[in-house]
Amino acid sequence: MEQTVVGLFEDRSDAQEAMAELIEEGFIEDNIDLSNQGTASDVMTDDDTGTGIGDRIANFFNSLFGDDEATARNYTYAASDADAILTVHVESAERAEVARDILDRNGAMDVNERRDAYSNAYATGSTRDYEGETTEGTTKIPVVEEKLNVGKREVERGGATIRSRIVERPVEESVRLREEHVVVNRRPVDREVTADDMNRFQPGEMEITERAEVPVVGKQARVVEEVEVGKQVTERDETVHDTLRSTQVDVDEIDATTDTKAKRARS
Numbered sequence: 001m002e003q004t005v006v007g008l009f010e011d012r013s014d015a016q017e018a019m020a021e022l023i024e025e026g027f028i029e030d031n032i033d034l035s036n037q038g039t040a041s042d043v044m045t046d047d048d049t050g051t052g053i054g055d056r057i058a059n060f061f062n063s064l065f066g067d068d069e070a071t072a073r074n075y076t077y078a079a080s081d082a083d084a085i086l087t088v089h090v091e092s093a094e095r096a097e098v099a100r101d102i103l104d105r106n107g108a109m110d111v112n113e114r115r116d117a118y119s120n121a122y123a124t125g126s127t128r129d130y131e132g133e134t135t136e137g138t139t140k141i142p143v144v145e146e147k148l149n150v151g152k153r154e155v156e157r158g159g160a161t162i163r164s165r166i167v168e169r170p171v172e173e174s175v176r177l178r179e180e181h182v183v184v185n186r187r188p189v190d191r192e193v194t195a196d197d198m199n200r201f202q203p204g205e206m207e208i209t210e211r212a213e214v215p216v217v218g219k220q221a222r223v224v225e226e227v228e229v230g231k232q233v234t235e236r237d238e239t240v241h242d243t244l245r246s247t248q249v250d251v252d253e254i255d256a257t258t259d260t261k262a263k264r265a266r267s
Contacts, residue, residue, distance in 0.1 A: 003096040004064060004089055006075070007103035008082035008111065012036065015084035018106035022088060022099060031089040071111075078111045145246035162229050179212035 009015035019034050057079050061072040079085060086108075088099045104110075193201075 002089060002091055003093060004087060005096050005099040007086040007108035008078050009084045009086060009108055010082060012084040014107040015086045018086055018103050021102050025098065025102060027088060033087040035085045074111050078109055082109060141249055143247045143249060146244040148242060148244055150240050175215050177213040180210045182208050182210055
């Protein structure tokens with residue numbers, strides 16, 4: 001089912017960028033209309049019968065939103081603040097969603113955010129037509145006031161990456177080692193043979209083992225330090241500075257009596 005997506009832009013250059021992205025995304029250029037606020041009648045259909053630009057835009061949104069008069073009225077008011085109007089005709093709801101995302105991404109006005117202001121303007125009669133047009137002899141000037149809404153959002157400010165790794169370092173340690181060595185001493189003697197000598201006077205064999213100490217290396221792992229990783233939360237107060245705009249309407253009264261006297265003096 002064919003659908004129409006409308007984007008209102010306060011800056012025409014944003015609308016031009018949105019149009020370029022739509023074409024790049026595969027939307028048919030003939031189905032895209034870009035109009036200045038001053039020539040907004042370009043987006044109207046042939047069925048529009050209003051004589052002024054404001055009437056034509058109001059009729060366009062009324063035909064677009066059908067029975068949803070509040071939405072049509074809000075879009076009509078929003079169009080008065082727009083510098084350009086971008087209209088996209090699509091063949092399905094899915095393509096309409098893609099087009100809507102592209103318009104929002106390029107700075108299309110959020111009419112819903114301004115709904116309360118437009119509703120108040122309608123309730124108080126503070127509405128205006130386009131290019132200074134008057135309705136039934138009355139010029140209506142909207143009085144707009146900005147309000148400051150301060151919120152919070154989390155952002156990443158930094159952090160720490162904790163890595164553990166195994167490193168090796170050379171070490172040395174001194175140790176005293178003991179060694180045994182067989183020592184054979186021969187010395188000449190001249191004495192009589194004893195009984196003990198005779199008992200030993202026979203073949204035999206003796207084996208003496210030499211022993212020595214060698215270093216034995218062992219390793220023992222011990223925990224010598226603990227590293228705790230965590231986060232500490234602190235809070236601080238910050239004052240936000242900004243400026244708010246509001247409409248001020250000054251009325252200077254003209255003294256008709258003084259003006260008449262001046263005219264008579266000149267005559």
